[in-house]
Amino acid sequence: SLVIAMALTISGITYSTVAKADESEGSWKTDAVKVPSEGQLVGAGYIDVEFDNSMEGYTYTVYLDGKPVYWNGNDIVREELGEKKTDDSVTKTFTSSDEGKTEVYATTVSKHEITVKAKKDNVELTSVRNFYVSKKGLALGGDMSDKIKLSKLNCSWYYNWSTEAFNTTLDEGVQHIPMMWGSSDDNKEAMKNLVTTSNYILGFNEPDIETQANIEFFEASSVWDEYIKPLNMRKVSPAPAAPGGDSVWLKRFMKGDYI
Numbered sequence: 001s002l003v004i005a006m007a008l009t010i011s012g013i014t015y016s017t018v019a020k021a022d023e024s025e026g027s028w029k030t031d032a033v034k035v036p037s038e039g040q041l042v043g044a045g046y047i048d049v050e051f052d053n054s055m056e057g058y059t060y061t062v063y064l065d066g067k068p069v070y071w072n073g074n075d076i077v078r079e080e081l082g083e084k085k086t087d088d089s090v091t092k093t094f095t096s097s098d099e100g101k102t103e104v105y106a107t108t109v110s111k112h113e114i115t116v117k118a119k120k121d122n123v124e125l126t127s128v129r130n131f132y133v134s135k136k137g138l139a140l141g142g143d144m145s146d147k148i149k150l151s152k153l154n155c156s157w158y159y160n161w162s163t164e165a166f167n168t169t170l171d172e173g174v175q176h177i178p179m180m181w182g183s184s185d186d187n188k189e190a191m192k193n194l195v196t197t198s199n200y201i202l203g204f205n206e207p208d209i210e211t212q213a214n215i216e217f218f219e220a221s222s223v224w225d226e227y228i229k230p231l232n233m234r235k236v237s238p239a240p241a242a243p244g245g246d247s248v249w250l251k252r253f254m255k256g257d258y259i
Helices: 002-031 185-192 217-228 248-255
Strands: 033-035 041-043 045-051 059-064 070-072 101-106 111-120 123-134 137-139 157-159 200-202 234-236
Touching: 002 123, 033 123, 041 045, 045 059, 045 123, 059 101, 185 217, 217 248
Parallel strands: 041 123, 137 157, 200 234
Antiparallel strands: 033 045, 045 101, 059 111, 111 123
């Protein structure tokens, strides 16, 4: 009877372990992709992808619209823009010891699909998430923020000349893109306290005119290097009042011409 009891116990443990593994894998197939959320409208360009890679022993690969995402070093091969893979182009694979986070690049205004595949020995699991891409964004002033529901306009992002989102029900679910407006002490303090889920940061607002940020390009470069450059975010250049092609300020800023 002791032998039978031990056999039942061992069998029970084995069954329990297998059942839990099956349950875990089933849950993973449904919920592995965390960002973007199902049906989310996101801004065109570089898109954050976060996924569950907690199952040990698996390798994880991310696909966009059924195709692998290729990289040249730290840069995505943006095939939508005509960039070509080279012999050095590679796909990224992840294990449970890596951060479950990467990027894809999409600009086509359409429905898209993120697929994460997890492989272990002869087992392959797949988790799929649908999302939509929009190029529509809005500059949203404070007097507009309590009147305009951005999702009704199919906006995927907005900015408000600030590092902080409005966080009202009207902009809920729409990405806020922070901006370092100028070089004042308040602007610098706001950057020190920056909290955002955005992967973009906007540069100074009309730094070439006195009524706006009003920053000499050499000062702007210094402030940029201290507060914006160190951020692990994609940087958007300062926005001078003069059109970009005619802006002496922007040309000198971009070239580092401080003489």
